[in-house]
Amino acid sequence: MSKHRVTATVNGDAVEFLCETGETLLEALRDELQLTGTKEGCGTGDCGACSVMLDGRLVCSCLVLGVEAQGKTIETVEGMAKGDELHPLQRKFLEHAALQCGICTPGMLISARALLERNPDPTEEEVRYWLAGNLCRCTGYHKIVEAVLDAAREMRGA
């Protein structure tokens, strides 16, 4: 299997890595760039734990080949906080105890941020439908939905 040299922008930084043809973006992030915030749940697009932003699109990084990231802009959970200051969604997830094991959390956060960027004032139903691609086996979703709605309220300044 041949190796490819890939250059991309990850969380604002220019990066360069080598990856095999069969390697996914998820594996490139975790194993080549040591950005282990993004998780693997299923590897087949079902769970959303591996969600990242790729050129502004919310994608499952397990369904993208590493070589496909060439020249693209990637945002992962590591880029959400500004230094020590958590993103409002991260803070609300803690306040509402919207996580237990935490495996789904990075994907939930990335996915929820993508929602709030498009729709700063979503209804509960809109939050639930938007997050349908992010599975959680622990929380029962309720606290996650509450945290997202609360973060949306705060971010609107309401």
Place this chain on the structure above:
Amino acid sequence: MILFDFDYERADTLEQAVALLARLQGDARALAGGTDLLPGMRMENIRPGLLVSLSGIEPEAPQVLADGSIRIDALTRLATLENSELVRRVVPMLAQSAHVVGGNQIRQMGTLGGNLCQEVRCLHLDQKHDYQFVAPCYKRGGTCCYPFPRNAPEVCWSVYMSDIAPALIALNAQVEILGETGTRRIDVEALFTGNGLKPLALSQAELLRAVLIPAAAPGFTWGFHKSTVRGGLEFGMAVLAVALQLAEDGRTCTDARIVVGAVREGPVRPVAAERSLIGKTLDEERMEQAAADTSRVVNPLPHHGFSKRHLMDNIRVHLRRTLARALQRARDQEAGR
């Protein structure tokens, strides 16, 4: 990680992609959003020697042509279809069918062409095979079928689960196909062979370039329903798409197209049931009868844990409601709501 060896090329144009695919014939695949192909490669149901990436080709925006028909690039992402103001206004059924596909991650990455060309599904097929130590089924080049062992040899009852194909067939859409010798145009309906082993009537070096949907005539109305358990991120139990043409009285049907998806090797049109509606007043009884006839002739394959009996009931009930909703939509429009 995909564990077998394959090559990767990036195409700058669709023509270039076709030329690259033609070079390797049967062993090469186009990679659009990858949301169907990569899981299939990971399970090693598909083992291409070459992937030709289309991700560097920018799709054209959906456009209305001079004759009122709408043309949509095959590389258009499902999220674009779902949210495009033009698509929602001119072909709302298409926007609706894109909206119900998978989850957001799948819709933001998945493309229209990839959706139509997605693999058929089967509970046996869609799992890792390498640690199961069982012989491959027909679909994987073997000599048996696990869920349907009594079938004749070489009969694969896998199910084609696109949500968008039924809507497009109901809308009488066509696809433009680019091959080595140029483009051809066929009805979306003609894309499907009805054979689970080779569900699509495309050669390896042919790619979908665009979908063309004719303009709606006055009196057109539609209904669409994806029957699900959870209501998000799941394949349909059955997918129903209905396009009706109504006379000026708003009740007499002058043309009908009914499509049932996600229950056979390709979408199915119950032509006799369609005909039973034409020239008739659409009352409760007539719609009920058409729905019952449809559930019989479609003859759903048991899939993903749903029995044939259950799917027949499901189709009957939901098709009746979908027809009724199409009528209601026409009335609402008439009333300016």
